[in-house]
Amino acid sequence: MGGNRIQVGIVGAGPAGLLLGHLLHLNGIDSLIVENRSREYVIDRVRAGVLEQGTVDLLQAMGVGDGLQQAGLRHEGLHVSFRGSRHRIDLAGLTGGKAITVYGQNEVVRDLIDARTATTRPLHFEAERVSVSDLDSSSPVLRFQHGGAEHEVHCDYIAGCDGFHGICRPAIPEGVLTVYERIYPFAWLGILSEAAPSSEELVYTYHDRGFALFSMRSPKVTRLYFQVPPDEPIEHWSDEAIWTEMLERMTTQDGWQPNVGRIIQKSVTPMRSFVAAPMRYGRLFLAGDSAHIVPPTGAKGLNLAASDVLVLARALKAFYQHGRTEWLQEYSDVCLRRVWKAQRFSWWMTSTLHRFPDGHAFDHQRQLADLDYLTTSRAAMTSLAEQYVGLPADVSFESAGLTD
Ligand SMILES: Cc1cc2nc3c(=O)[nH]c(=O)nc-3n(C[C@H](O)[C@H](O)[C@H](O)COP(=O)(O)OP(=O)(O)OC[C@H]3O[C@@H](n4cnc5c(N)ncnc54)[C@H](O)[C@@H]3O)c2cc1C
Numbered sequence: 001m002g003g004n005r006i007q008v009g010i011v012g013a014g015p016a017g018l019l020l021g022h023l024l025h026l027n028g029i030d031s032l033i034v035e036n037r038s039r040e041y042v043i044d045r046v047r048a049g050v051l052e053q054g055t056v057d058l059l060q061a062m063g064v065g066d067g068l069q070q071a072g073l074r075h076e077g078l079h080v081s082f083r084g085s086r087h088r089i090d091l092a093g094l095t096g097g098k099a100i101t102v103y104g105q106n107e108v109v110r111d112l113i114d115a116r117t118a119t120t121r122p123l124h125f126e127a128e129r130v131s132v133s134d135l136d137s138s139s140p141v142l143r144f145q146h147g148g149a150e151h152e153v154h155c156d157y158i159a160g161c162d163g164f165h166g167i168c169r170p171a172i173p174e175g176v177l178t179v180y181e182r183i184y185p186f187a188w189l190g191i192l193s194e195a196a197p198s199s200e201e202l203v204y205t206y207h208d209r210g211f212a213l214f215s216m217r218s219p220k221v222t223r224l225y226f227q228v229p230p231d232e233p234i235e236h237w238s239d240e241a242i243w244t245e246m247l248e249r250m251t252t253q254d255g256w257q258p259n260v261g262r263i264i265q266k267s268v269t270p271m272r273s274f275v276a277a278p279m280r281y282g283r284l285f286l287a288g289d290s291a292h293i294v295p296p297t298g299a300k301g302l303n304l305a306a307s308d309v310l311v312l313a314r315a316l317k318a319f320y321q322h323g324r325t326e327w328l329q330e331y332s333d334v335c336l337r338r339v340w341k342a343q344r345f346s347w348w349m350t351s352t353l354h355r356f357p358d359g360h361a362f363d364h365q366r367q368l369a370d371l372d373y374l375t376t377s378r379a380a381m382t383s384l385a386e387q388y389v390g391l392p393a394d395v396s397f398e399s400a401g402l403t404d
Helices: 015-026 039-044 053-061 067-072 105-119 239-250 300-323 325-351 363-376 380-388
Strands: 002-011 029-033 073-075 077-080 083-087 101-102 127-131 141-146 149-160 178-194 203-207 212-219 223-229 262-277 283-286
Touching: 002 015, 002 127, 015 105, 015 149, 015 300, 029 149, 039 105, 053 067, 053 101, 053 300, 067 101, 067 105, 077 363, 083 380, 101 212, 141 223, 149 300, 178 212, 203 239, 203 325, 203 363, 212 239, 212 325, 223 239, 223 262, 239 262, 262 325, 300 325, 300 380, 325 363
Parallel strands: 002 029, 002 149, 077 203, 149 283
Antiparallel strands: 073 101, 077 083, 127 141, 141 149, 178 223, 178 262, 203 212, 212 223
């Protein structure tokens, strides 16, 4: 059995774990990242694609923004479509020049794995039987099998960055966490298509047949979604049927519609709002999807993972460099303020843009009125814009060891 000691044990090499590992590296803090999937699997997983301005700034400040700089698509606006017409919301004009950047989570993860590898600090893929224990002691333990050997690593702190289905949150004793949850009565059927995007900006559609979203991953690949019943088997949808439904929902009166191309990936994603609080137990800190899930309508999941680990990196830096623990104590409270605002925004976007199976004619008219107000009131558009590009960071980059 390999015995060992490390400053910070990180479970999970998704965006949260990899970002945290690099932030700690930049502050001279040693960490070990343990991931149960393979490198290829982690990179190929198709997920988020919209980065808030603050996430872009963070990646740049961390020195891992070259790929983003070259291939990211900066969007200064988005469209909301209903009753057959598209309405543009000027994100940059309403927020003093802030924008979102479309850059696939795959690319973010690939860039971060490359950066981690270059540091030569440990990152173990395909680890098995990962577990954490002694969380309320001064030396929590991370155990796993890797390369045919058993490992037992004693840590100062453990970061649970292992996503919604990970092992860290369930390792917290019963009764400690309060769980807040809402499961929506629909899912998203999403496709990647080899088709040039027919709009330079995202188009959110509210249609009589339900929600649809036009987005993209690159100048050659379109990413599209529409609302389906929960647990809809993807096998029920032929490529032809998917395109018929997409075009039915998205085509506007002026003739705009997505370009049709070969479908290269398709999947169904359930929709859930979830928060487990507090995001800390003893010396275990939960970050990203391990602590909270948002429905993807507001494009906040990856961005929240980034803001959590910025707060955690600040706290760990203060501990290792100055022996201060108050920011570790405050970690959960600071994160949850932002998490709940993102939860509220994601719930609002979801509720406004989807047809609910039990919705009444009243709800439909109310949603249309909501969208009419949103697209004609500068105050309403500003509210959406400042939340969509991302509310200001709760902690400064400088406090986490970066140059603002
Ligand atoms: C299908 C899907 C589609 C999504 N689409 C969008 C979207 O369009 N827009 C958006 O903003 N967000 C989207 N999200 C959310 C976004 O991808 C997440 O918020 C983001 O990945 C959170 O990063 P994370 O690092 O916290 O968690 P994850 O990315 O889930 O990373 C956790 C990592 O931990 C690993 N792990 C799990 N268990 C263990 C274990 N026992 N031991 C070791 N490692 C473990 C996992 O393999 C994974 O690599 C989507 C999520 C899913 C699941």
